[in-house]
Amino acid sequence: MRTSERGGDGQKYALTSDEDDSDFWGFAYEAEGLFTPLPDEEGARRVHLAGCLPQGSLLRCVDHVGSRRAAAGNAWFELLDRNGATMGSYFVNEVTVTDVKPSARSAGLVDLTVALWCEDALPGAERPWELVRTDHLNHTGMWHEIAPEDRHAWLSVALWSREYQRQGKPDAPAGQVFTLDGRHIVDRDTFYCAIGEAINGPGGYFGWNLDALDDCLSGGWGAATPFTLHWDFSAEARARLAERVPAGDREIVLFDLLLKIFEERGVSVILR
Numbered sequence: 001m002r003t004s005e006r007g008g009d010g011q012k013y014a015l016t017s018d019e020d021d022s023d024f025w026g027f028a029y030e031a032e033g034l035f036t037p038l039p040d041e042e043g044a045r046r047v048h049l050a051g052c053l054p055q056g057s058l059l060r061c062v063d064h065v066g067s068r069r070a071a072a073g074n075a076w077f078e079l080l081d082r083n084g085a086t087m088g089s090y091f092v093n094e095v096t097v098t099d100v101k102p103s104a105r106s107a108g109l110v111d112l113t114v115a116l117w118c119e120d121a122l123p124g125a126e127r128p129w130e131l132v133r134t135d136h137l138n139h140t141g142m143w144h145e146i147a148p149e150d151r152h153a154w155l156s157v158a159l160w161s162r163e164y165q166r167q168g169k170p171d172a173p174a175g176q177v178f179t180l181d182g183r184h185i186v187d188r189d190t191f192y193c194a195i196g197e198a199i200n201g202p203g204g205y206f207g208w209n210l211d212a213l214d215d216c217l218s219g220g221w222g223a224a225t226p227f228t229l230h231w232d233f234s235a236e237a238r239a240r241l242a243e244r245v246p247a248g249d250r251e252i253v254l255f256d257l258l259l260k261i262f263e264e265r266g267v268s269v270i271l272r
Contacts, residue, residue, distance in 0.1 A: 011080060012133065013049070017057055018074040018091065025058035025075060027051075029105060034077070034118070035126040035153075045121075046098065049112040051105035061097040062110070071096045077118065081133050081164075088129075088160035093117035120160070124150030128157040128203065132165065137203040143193040144184050151189035158196055158205035165203060166222070172199075174224040182237035188254070191241065199223050210245075210261065217265035226266035234271035 013031045017023035029051035036045065054062050057072045064070045071094065078089040099113035124147075131137040143154050180198045185191045192213070196204040200222040207213030207221075217225060231237070241255040252260070262269050 011051075011084065014078040014080055014086070015058060015075045015095070016078065017072075018076055023056040025072065026053050026055045027080075028112075031077075034121050035123055037123050038119075044115055044117055047114050047116060049114060051103050051109045052112045053109055054112065058095070058097070058112075062100050062112070065097055065100060070098070072114075075116075077116075077121075079129055079133070085164075087132055087164045088157070090118050090120045090160070120156065122153040122156050124153030125157050128154050129161070132157065132161050132203065137165075140197055140202050141184075142202060143190075143197070148187075148189075151187075151193060152208070155189060155192055155196070155205070155208040158193075158203055159208060161203070162200075162205045162221075166200070171219060171222055171224045172227070174226055175228075176223060177228045177230065178223065179230045179232060182231055182233035182235075185237040186240045188241075191237070191258070198229070210257070213258075214261055214265065217261070217267065226268065228268045228270065229262065230270050230272055232272050 011027040011029055013028045013034075015025035015028075017025065028049035030049070032048040032050065033045055034047050038045065061070045061072045073095060074091070074093050075095050076089045077092045078086045081087050093116065095114050095116045097112060098115050101111045103109040103111045127150075128137065131142070143151070146154055178198045180194055182194070185194050189208075192206070192208045195213070196206040198204075199206040199216075204222065205216075206223075207216045216222070219225070238255045241253070241258070243254050244251040245254050245257055247257055247260075259269055
């Protein structure tokens, strides 16, 4: 996990050069446009950094809007908690300053508009990041009310904030028993929301596709195998996870494939 720990006072974002950790580009209070749908196939976004004090390479670009010298390069776009520590970060390509105006937030600050490329900042991710930032991601089932189109974004935040949320906590030792609540599992994303919560608590991550689930079962992601999984309301989940998915040279029902993956990785699943 990258740590800026230079922010605070309501600043939510920070930028640091990808090439040189000492080349700090500054903070921003808001980053409007970061979590909007990609505007074109190339993934270019225009992000408005409100209340920014440009530094380093970003500062050198401010006086060159409209020219090639306005391109600052690649960076880490960091999301900060209320104490200025980094919760997670996105890699962004080809950050270029396209506009600069005095900020209404405070004297000496500016509102920058930058063009950048970022595939990982998904629409719908801003709300779960804010829950993490304000310590309100603190009880189970918070993902139940998420719109279907935002579920994958929830999982992305669970992934990118994982190290911050776990704070170095080791895996649960082998032999543990976990309970998976199947009542709200209606598709792939809700299964991963539910298993992440079952293993790692509210907002927890334990995979967001089949390959990632298999990786998590190899250790280092919250639980050491072998362990036991009590799958409550499994009949309802089985009925909803009925799509057929590729498995080698054949297709298999998703629910059955999940059971197969668990078995191969030493997880004893008890269907209830």
